[in-house]
Amino acid sequence: MTATILDGKATRNAILDELRVRVAALAERGVVPGLGTVLVGDDPGSHAYVRSKHNFCKKIGLNSIRRDLPAHTTQAELEAVIDELNDNRDCTGYLVQLPLPGHLDQGRVLERIDPAKDSDGLHPVSLGKLVLGDSGPLPCTPVGIVELLRRYDVPLAGARVTVVGRGVTVGRPLGLLLTRRSENATVTLCHTGTKDLAAEVRRADIVVAAAGNAGLITADMVKPGAAVLDVGVTRTDAGLVGDVHDDVREVAGWLAPMPGGVGPMTIAMLLRNTVEAAERGLRA
Numbered sequence: 165m166t167a168t169i170l171d172g173k174a175t176r177n178a179i180l181d182e183l184r185v186r187v188a189a190l191a192e193r194g195v196v197p198g199l200g201t202v203l204v205g206d207d208p209g210s211h212a213y214v215r216s217k218h219n220f221c222k223k224i225g226l227n228s229i230r231r232d233l234p235a236h237t238t239q240a241e242l243e244a245v246i247d248e249l250n251d252n253r254d255c256t257g258y259l260v261q262l263p264l265p266g267h268l269d270q271g272r273v274l275e276r277i278d279p280a281k282d283s284d285g286l287h288p289v290s291l292g293k294l295v296l297g298d299s300g301p302l303p304c305t306p307v308g309i310v311e312l313l314r315r316y317d318v319p320l321a322g323a324r325v326t327v328v329g330r331g332v333t334v335g336r337p338l339g340l341l342l343t344r345r346s347e348n349a350t351v352t353l354c355h356t357g358t359k360d361l362a363a364e365v366r367r368a369d370i371v372v373a374a375a376g377n378a379g380l381i382t383a384d385m386v387k388p389g390a391a392v393l394d395v396g397v398t399r400t401d402a403g404l405v406g407d408v409h410d411d412v413r414e415v416a417g418w419l420a421p422m423p424g425g426v427g428p429m430t431i432a433m434l435l436r437n438t439v440e441a442a443e444r445g446l447r448a
């Protein structure tokens with residue numbers, strides 16, 4: 165068997181076409197959403213992601229606002245920028261690019277964002293709404309995974325899903341999303357303390373690998389026909405390596421590769437959150 169590729173770039177492009185129409189409808193009503201980004205430091209990956217976010221804003225007709233700060237920025241200086249964006253009427257939603265340099269308190273920074281402007285769905289209020297099942301912005305990578313599975317008709321209801329990785333941006337919220345009544349999957353969340361990872365992966369209909377451990381998931385661990393989504397990124401001298409070994413392609417029924425699978429969906433969902441926040445604002 166050779167897996168059907170879950171093509172994140174093609175799916176992102178289809179979503180951008182849909183968003184362009186929604187942004188034009190907002191513009192007709194005098195609303196042009198503006199997405200802000202806050203970037204601290206020199207990490208080349210983070211710079212590339214932020215650049216890409218601004219480029220896609222332009223492509224669909226959103227304004228964008230950029231705040232780039234040096235690596236030695238203090239907590240107080242960063243919080244002043246957050247306060248400025250909270251008050252900035254041109255900025256309808258924004259995000260703080262993660263990870264922040266180690267001397268900064270990420271939790272305090274995220275909490276200071278006005279929840280009404282949380283484009284990333286990572287504010288404690290947004291995560292609380294996800295737990296309660298209330299509507300609000302959803303974390304971009306997890307909701308991108310659900311969207312990718314839905315657009316390829318991968319069966320979710322009753323599916324056994326094994327998520328590898330318990331981080332706040334992917335693993336934990338993904339478990340909450342997939343166990344909503346609208347998805348109805350059964351989720352096992354694995355982590356470094358999991359006793360028999362291979363057994364947990366082998367029983368899954370859908371495997372999401374978000375551990376940041378290069379080549380962790382190998383073909384012998386995957387049930388034939390399962391959907392496997394690679395979210396891990398390890399930077400090596402030879403380039404980027406995912407959590408899923410290349411040999412999985414011969415066993416899986418569907419494969420979201422890295423690159424080209426879930427990553428592009430993250431930015432599509434960020435743009436969708438930004439547009440939806442503006443639409444909610446018009447209805448309010």
Ligand SMILES: Nc1nc2c(c(=O)[nH]1)N[C@@H](CN(C=O)c1ccc(C(=O)N[C@@H](CCC(=O)O)C(=O)O)cc1)CN2
Binds near residue numbers: 213259284422424425
């Ligand atoms: N505030 C946030 N910080 C971070 C998030 C996030 O959603 N919000 N996610 C990641 C970084 N990220 C977007 O910010 C992101 C990561 C990867 C990709 C992507 O398209 N990747 C390519 C591979 C190329 C590469 O990684 O260089 C792919 O998978 O095809 C897009 C966005 C952490 N920080």
Ligand SMILES: [Mg+2]
Binds near residue numbers: 408410
């Ligand atoms: Mg690979």
